[in-house]
Amino acid sequence: MTPEIALLLAQDGITTGAIYVLIALGLVLIFLSTRVIFVPFGDVVGYAALTLAALQLKRTPGTVWLVLTLTAIATVMEVHALVRQHQIQRLPRALFYYAVLPVVPAAAAWAAAGYDLPMWSAILITLAVVLPISPLLYRVAFRPMADASVLVLLIVAVAVHFAMSGMALIFFGPEGFRTQPLTRAFFNIGPMMVSGQSILVMVSAAVFGLLLFVFFEHTLNGKALRATAVNRVGARLVGIQLSTTAATAFLLASALAGISGILIGPIATLYYDSGFLIGLKAFVGAIIGGLVSYPATIVGALLVGLLESYASFWDSAMKEVIVFGSLIPILLWQSFATRTGVEEEIEEEEGERQT
Amino acid sequence: MIRTRSSIAVIIAIALLALAPALLGSFSITLMNYIGIYAIATLGLVLMTGIAGVTSFGQAAFIGIGAYATAWYTVTLGGSPWIGLLLALALAGLAAAILGAATLRLGGHFLPLSTIAWGIAIYFLFGNSETLGRYNGLSGIPAIAIGPISLESSIAIYFFIWATLGAVMLLCRNLLDSRQGRAIRCLRGGTALVESLAIDSFRIRLAVFVLAALLAGLSGWFYAHMQRYVGPIQFDIDAGIELLLMALVGGASQILGAVVGSTIVTLIKNVLQDVLPAVTTYSGQLEAVVFGVLFVILLQKARGGVVPLVRKYLPRAKQEIPLAASAPLLRRARSAQTAQAVLAIHGATKRFGALVAVNDVSFQVKPGEVLGLIGPNGAGKSTLLNLITGVLKPNSGTILFQGRNITRLPPRHIAAAGMARTFQHVKLRPHMTLLENVLLGVYSRTHAGFLAGALRLDRTEEAAARIEALHQLRRVGLGDRYGELAGNLPLGRQRLLEVARALAADPALLVLDEPAAGLRRLEKQTLSDLLRDLRAEGMTIILVEHDMEFVMNLVDRIVVMDFGIKLADGLPAAIRADERVQEAYLGGVA
Numbered sequence: 001m002t003p004e005i006a007l008l009l010a011q012d013g014i015t016t017g018a019i020y021v022l023i024a025l026g027l028v029l030i031f032l033s034t035r036v037i038f039v040p041f042g043d044v045v046g047y048a049a050l051t052l053a054a055l056q057l058k059r060t061p062g063t064v065w066l067v068l069t070l071t072a073i074a075t076v077m078e079v080h081a082l083v084r085q086h087q088i089q090r091l092p093r094a095l096f097y098y099a100v101l102p103v104v105p106a107a108a109a110w111a112a113a114g115y116d117l118p119m120w121s122a123i124l125i126t127l128a129v130v131l132p133i134s135p136l137l138y139r140v141a142f143r144p145m146a147d148a149s150v151l152v153l154l155i156v157a158v159a160v161h162f163a164m165s166g167m168a169l170i171f172f173g174p175e176g177f178r179t180q181p182l183t184r185a186f187f188n189i190g191p192m193m194v195s196g197q198s199i200l201v202m203v204s205a206a207v208f209g210l211l212l213f214v215f216f217e218h219t220l221n222g223k224a225l226r227a228t229a230v231n232r233v234g235a236r237l238v239g240i241q242l243s244t245t246a247a248t249a250f251l252l253a254s255a256l257a258g259i260s261g262i263l264i265g266p267i268a269t270l271y272y273d274s275g276f277l278i279g280l281k282a283f284v285g286a287i288i289g290g291l292v293s294y295p296a297t298i299v300g301a302l303l304v305g306l307l308e309s310y311a312s313f314w315d316s317a318m319k320e321v322i323v324f325g326s327l328i329p330i331l332l333w334q335s336f337a338t339r340t341g342v343e344e345e346i347e348e349e350e351g352e353r354q355t
Numbered sequence: 356m357i358r359t360r361s362s363i364a365v366i367i368a369i370a371l372l373a374l375a376p377a378l379l380g381s382f383s384i385t386l387m388n389y390i391g392i393y394a395i396a397t398l399g400l401v402l403m404t405g406i407a408g409v410t411s412f413g414q415a416a417f418i419g420i421g422a423y424a425t426a427w428y429t430v431t432l433g434g435s436p437w438i439g440l441l442l443a444l445a446l447a448g449l450a451a452a453i454l455g456a457a458t459l460r461l462g463g464h465f466l467p468l469s470t471i472a473w474g475i476a477i478y479f480l481f482g483n484s485e486t487l488g489r490y491n492g493l494s495g496i497p498a499i500a501i502g503p504i505s506l507e508s509s510i511a512i513y514f515f516i517w518a519t520l521g522a523v524m525l526l527c528r529n530l531l532d533s534r535q536g537r538a539i540r541c542l543r544g545g546t547a548l549v550e551s552l553a554i555d556s557f558r559i560r561l562a563v564f565v566l567a568a569l570l571a572g573l574s575g576w577f578y579a580h581m582q583r584y585v586g587p588i589q590f591d592i593d594a595g596i597e598l599l600l601m602a603l604v605g606g607a608s609q610i611l612g613a614v615v616g617s618t619i620v621t622l623i624k625n626v627l628q629d630v631l632p633a634v635t636t637y638s639g640q641l642e643a644v645v646f647g648v649l650f651v652i653l654l655q656k657a658r659g660g661v662v663p664l665v666r667k668y669l670p671r672a673k674q675e676i677p678l679a680a681s682a683p684l685l686r687r688a689r690s691a692q693t694a695q696a697v698l699a700i701h702g703a704t705k706r707f708g709a710l711v712a713v714n715d716v717s718f719q720v721k722p723g724e725v726l727g728l729i730g731p732n733g734a735g736k737s738t739l740l741n742l743i744t745g746v747l748k749p750n751s752g753t754i755l756f757q758g759r760n761i762t763r764l765p766p767r768h769i770a771a772a773g774m775a776r777t778f779q780h781v782k783l784r785p786h787m788t789l790l791e792n793v794l795l796g797v798y799s800r801t802h803a804g805f806l807a808g809a810l811r812l813d814r815t816e817e818a819a820a821r822i823e824a825l826h827q828l829r830r831v832g833l834g835d836r837y838g839e840l841a842g843n844l845p846l847g848r849q850r851l852l853e854v855a856r857a858l859a860a861d862p863a864l865l866v867l868d869e870p871a872a873g874l875r876r877l878e879k880q881t882l883s884d885l886l887r888d889l890r891a892e893g894m895t896i897i898l899v900e901h902d903m904e905f906v907m908n909l910v911d912r913i914v915v916m917d918f919g920i921k922l923a924d925g926l927p928a929a930i931r932a933d934e935r936v937q938e939a940y941l942g943g944v945a
Contacts, residue, residue, distance in 0.1 A: 037464055039471075145655050148654075150464045151410055152654060152658065154410075154464050154467055155467075155650075156650075156651055156654050158412060158471075158599075159596070159600075159646075159650035159651050159654065160647060160651060161647075162593065162596055162646060162647035163643065163644045163647025163648050163650075164647070165640075165643060166637075166640040166643030166644035166647065167640070167644050169637055170637045170640050170641065277475075280471065280472070283468065317483040318480075318483055320476070320479040321476045321480050321483065324472045324476035325473065325476040327469060327473070328454070328458060328472070328473060329457070331457065331461055331465060331469050332457045334461070334465070
């Protein structure tokens with residue numbers, strides 16, 4: 001491997017790593033505030049890229065039908081729950097949130113499909129269409145059992161991914177897409193040629209990571225999310241509504257997924273199921289951070305990107321084996337580093353089962 | 356009566372299965388073969404996930420290892436399927452031992468996540484390996500032959516698959532009803548209890564993990580030789596998720612759940628494959644959607660699965676009353692020197708950050724002594740107990756148990772050395788019977804291994820263990836309720852049950868953490884009578900208790916703690932008169 005190639009691979013690795021950072025931040029965000037390990041998150045990333053690709057090809061994005069399906073289920077569940085609790089007066093508000101709000105961007109996308117859209121408007125529409133997916137999934141699959149143990153929630157998340165990947169093929173079809181590049185610029189930095197696309201990805205990751213930091217440190221909603229992460233019961237006692245913080249977390253994460261999808265779209269050819277693997281790789285990064293620390297998550301996700309990049313140079317067929325296999329030594333190291341924490345966790349789950 | 360009824364049910368089931376080829380068409384028999392093969396792998400998942408609490412999404416990868424091992428051996432090397440079976444089992448077991456050793460210490464959700472990771476890694480390994488035919492897989496796998504009889508036809512292999520399934524189910528049932536099986540069943544619900552019983556939870560988890568992989572390997576062997584073709588896609592992560600679905604649908608905590616679950620899922624799949632193509636061109640994908648949705652609904656509405664739902668309406672089989680054993684269990688060897696202290700604590704100190712929870716505490720417990728450890732809330736009593744039992748390690752100081760330094764030993768080694776304890780917050784296994792809970796206490800005095808349990812070679816020891824457990828249950832006044840589930844007992848009785856479990860270990864030192872808390876007057880009386888009996892027998896006891904009347908009337912000596920330090924140490928009467936003690940409790944003498 002020559003130094004030039006090593007640099008090139010590093011650039012490549014950091015670029016994909018930066019996207020993994022955004023996804024991993026979303027995963028940690030959701031996990032900390034709801035204890036859900038949101039396995040289908042990667043799928044949402046994939047949908048964002050495919051939505052943009054469809055709009056660029058002047059087709060109706062499959063996401064429209066996906067959102068409508070989820071909206072219908074969520075609305076039925078919400079109305080059913082409210083009627084059963086004799087809280088009819090809350091119906092209009094619920095209908096607005098669950099039946100109207102998610103449908104607006106979907107309708108816009110449906111109407112816009114077929115026109116030659118400028119890049120920025122296609123991106124905006126994509127973000128808006130993708131935004132409701134995670135909160136709707138939360139409402140349909142996770143909220144009915146929000147008090148279950150982390151493990152049960154994880155199994156639900158895997159089951160949701162299972163269903164989502166099936167739906168994705170129906171709505172998006174089997175062919176792969178690559179979106180148009182966001183920029184075609186190239187820069188010479190020292191001996192290296194850096195694509196504008198790479199710089200855009202890195203800058204976006206930095207900006208959105210920073211925004212997230214500001215949100216957590218300086219807004220009441222952000223602080224409520226952090227409080228929920230530290231102690232759910234305590235948060236509830238000081239008047240934080242867990243279902244609201246959860247919805248906020250899923251909404252924010254959805255935005256991160258949308259951005260990640262738009263950024264990764266021009267870099268890789270994506271199929272209906274590519275998102276899952278991308279999400280899982282981000283997961284590996286998040287697990288390096290122990291699913292609790294944002295800074296460690298950032299480092300972990302970047303490492304995964306680099307590992308993948310160098311692994312694909314070494315043996316491109318085996319890169320998945322290497323990336324996912326690398327998790328085992330990482331976990332092993334963590335299990336020795338945090339042995340006591342593990343014991344407490346098991347006890348906590350026991351408590352959850354008893355209540 | 357119930358026993359005979361369930362035997363009749365088993366006989367009818369076997370008869371129906373034997374007659375099935377005569378009654379069903381060949382397509383249905385093929386379906387039955389798949390059900391049987393999946394049931395074998397799901398059985399492993401039931402043991403691992405439902406019973407031992409280790410959720411795995413990667414079980415399909417082990418089926419794949421088994422299937423590929425035999426396929427490679429029989430196709431590429433032209434070997435016999437029987438050697439292929441050995442290879443399948445060996446490789447699946449070895450892979451599980453390595454993966455398990457690396458990941459089974461992980462707690463909570465990290466372990467299942469890691470199963471997704473290596474499940475995917477193994478799938479890509481199959482798909483990218485030249486020797487294993489890459490994504491095309493391996494075809495032309497020979498059929499199994501038993502002597503001259505070829506099992507090429509689906510009916511021939513049908514009998515073999517279901518007979519094997521029956522055999523492994525029987526072995527698993529035996530195992531769960533044995534010493535190691537009970538250790539597996541008590542894994543769920545926290546390690547504190549497990550370790551206090553001298554059970555090595557990691558080793559048991561690893562054993563179950565390997566066992567589950569062996570069942571998967573067996574299932575993969577059948578799979579390869581029945582289908583005569585293997586490809587990576589059959590063992591991807593989706594297949595692993597489907598297996599987990601089978602286990603959960605059937606009832607992950609039930610052996611029968613494996614068969615029920617794989618039957619239901621396979622049949623639904625079959626119906627969907629018939630119906631969906633008529634509706635859509637994406638039938639395979641809609642299938643995933645249906646299963647995914649079904650899975651979510653199942654977890655939201657009926658997490659226990661089908662078998663427990665049905666079993667609720669059936670009478671519960673009564674547990675066998677243990678018969679008189681030929682030889683009673685061996686008692687634990689006692690330290691020969693009677694003058695030596697059973698427990699000696701020298702300058703034990705435990706700090707949590709800036710807080711010194713236990714500050715330079717020293718005292719001894721002599722053989723046959725009943726020592727009361729008292730002090731106001733936050734005095735450090737529980738921390739001190741945790742140091743003694745090995746749950747926490749002191750920052751400085753030493754603790755000797757029967758002359759042996761146990762300061763740095765893990766709880767299970769201290770328990771094995773003869774220290775038994777109860778917990779401030781009762782730790783029982785509510786889904787096990789009273790007798791089984793007490794049998795957990797006998798673990799450190801018995802020796803039967805996994806194989807002995809599965810093959811029922813442990814029955815002499817088991818009978819002796821049961822007699823011992825029943826004896827201890829009678830002692831705490833629960834002898835006639837031995838077959839009830841521990842979870843159904845009121846709190847007071849649960850505390851007594853914990854004492855019986857501790858006694859079953861034949862301890863050299865009994866550590867009781869607030870045994871009278873939450874007990875009603877009559878129950879307190881029973882407990883106090885029991886402890887008096889034990890004292891008369893020469894049992895050495897450390898007792899942490901808030902109920903002063905209870906303590907004063909029972910103990911030989913009292914150690915008082917306050918703010919982490921030992922405030923006083925003496926006879927009950929002297930302690931009662933001690934001004935410093937009164938001050939600690941009452942906040943100053945008037």
